[in-house]
Amino acid sequence: MRTTNKRVLANYLQWRTVQGYSPFLPPTMREPFYKFKANQTGMFNSPIPERWEDCVFLSLAMMDMPVGKLYVENYFDKERAMQKVITILNIS
Known part of the structure; x- marks a missing residue:
């Protein structure tokens, strides 16, 4: 990181x-994120x-452990x- 440009x-x-x-963003602000994500994954036909x-x-990701408990x-x-x-x- 010492050699990485600060702007980067x-x-x-x-x-x-x-x-x-x-x-949590409104749809107009979410769209560029999902376009970038599609570009990363190569899944261009996936709907937003x-x-x-x-x-x-998000609920499943955040509540996984508490629900399991x-x-x-x-x-x-x-x-x-x-x-x-x-x-x-006893078997081993």
């Missing part, structure tokens, strides 16, 4: 900031996601899991 670094940081907020699709994706707390049989671990340990 500034542009990169600005782009990463916009990228992080892109799902609707706002609800971005919302679902709730599932384990409410539905995971710890005693049965321990029995399986003991069985596996």
